[in-house]
Amino acid sequence: MDRYGKGALSDWLTGLYRSFALAEKDARLAAEVLVETNLIGVDTHGFARVPTYLGMFERGELDPKGTPALTGSGLPMTMDGALALGQIAGPMAVDVAMAAAQQNGASILTMNRSGHLGALGVLLRPVAEAGLIGVMMQSGPPAMGMPGARTAVIGNNPLAFVAPVEGGSPIIVDIALSTVAMGKLIEAARLGQPIPPGWGIDSEGNDTTDAAKALRGMLLPMSGHKGLGLALMVEVLAGALTGMRPQFTPTPEGPRMPAAFGCFLMVIDPAAAIGLDRFRSHVSEALALFRDAEGRLRYPGTGAVATRAERERSGIPLPAPLVATLSDIGMKKGLAFPKPLSGSGL
Numbered sequence: 001m002d003r004y005g006k007g008a009l010s011d012w013l014t015g016l017y018r019s020f021a022l023a024e025k026d027a028r029l030a031a032e033v034l035v036e037t038n039l040i041g042v043d044t045h046g047f048a049r050v051p052t053y054l055g056m057f058e059r060g061e062l063d064p065k066g067t068p069a070l071t072g073s074g075l076p077m078t079m080d081g082a083l084a085l086g087q088i089a090g091p092m093a094v095d096v097a098m099a100a101a102q103q104n105g106a107s108i109l110t111m112n113r114s115g116h117l118g119a120l121g122v123l124l125r126p127v128a129e130a131g132l133i134g135v136m137m138q139s140g141p142p143a144m145g146m147p148g149a150r151t152a153v154i155g156n157n158p159l160a161f162v163a164p165v166e167g168g169s170p171i172i173v174d175i176a177l178s179t180v181a182m183g184k185l186i187e188a189a190r191l192g193q194p195i196p197p198g199w200g201i202d203s204e205g206n207d208t209t210d211a212a213k214a215l216r217g218m219l220l221p222m223s224g225h226k227g228l229g230l231a232l233m234v235e236v237l238a239g240a241l242t243g244m245r246p247q248f249t250p251t252p253e254g255p256r257m258p259a260a261f262g263c264f265l266m267v268i269d270p271a272a273a274i275g276l277d278r279f280r281s282h283v284s285e286a287l288a289l290f291r292d293a294e295g296r297l298r299y300p301g302t303g304a305v306a307t308r309a310e311r312e313r314s315g316i317p318l319p320a321p322l323v324a325t326l327s328d329i330g331m332k333k334g335l336a337f338p339k340p341l342s343g344s345g346l
Helices: 006-019 024-039 047-058 086-104 120-129 182-191 211-216 225-240 276-287 302-314 320-332
Strands: 069-072 077-080 106-114 133-139 159-163 171-175 261-268
Touching (some): 006 047, 024 047, 024 120, 024 302, 047 182, 047 320, 086 120, 086 133, 086 261, 120 133, 120 171, 182 211, 182 320, 225 261
Antiparallel strands (some): 069 077, 106 261, 133 159, 133 261
């Protein structure tokens, strides 16, 4: 698999977004968010999503000139995502919630009409880097049901949590509430690869290892009824509170992802709640036992740091079928896809 430099990828995607009439700063922000997503190893939510997002622009489902804005400044604050890319609306929402928490000790923000946010942990990381705690959720279209079901009942509704660690990498938990993220099914179907049993069921409710059949069927929840219960919590906070109920669009190629979503975001300043010293001490003690066989601290978030360091050195790996698709898209816009780093495919 060839590898590509992060700067070249960011420049290329910025140019591609600019060709769809995005402002320079918005195009650059959205591109850098997706590059960062690939850098930390969440490949299913990085450049793999570009064809989907561009299709939404072409169909008029997303607004390249959409400008997210607050519609209410009380508690909770409310924001209209203005059908902007999630990699634009998401960072704006995070910035607003962070500023409010730093002023008031805590903040809650709900956002409607946002594009797909992608990897929530990437959006939330600046919260932890600012010494704050963050929780973010996004409700999605029905994609998940129990074994034997023939109709999906709820989205796999991702949620993320971040917290600062004194002298260490932030805690970053970013999970979908299905056994596996839908992006992994999409990628497996794109590459023609089988999926493990237990990831999804077909439209008749039968377990399947065929990613395409699982996409036409549904995902299975993590931990059975517990995953469904957590998904329902996200549905209430990010769906019911925002008025958003995204739905898949049936197509001959399979269900097409909706463009507009709802989001729930909460930010807390630990200094206002208990004081920084007590908070930092507690977190450090709680993480002290999170060590591997070599004695290294390994908690949620540390793996991404290691992956990022490796990919900054060696480049970001992209599968050939995705590169071919992106190259074709770029060619139509007069934007040649970056060349791989020398020797990266060896």
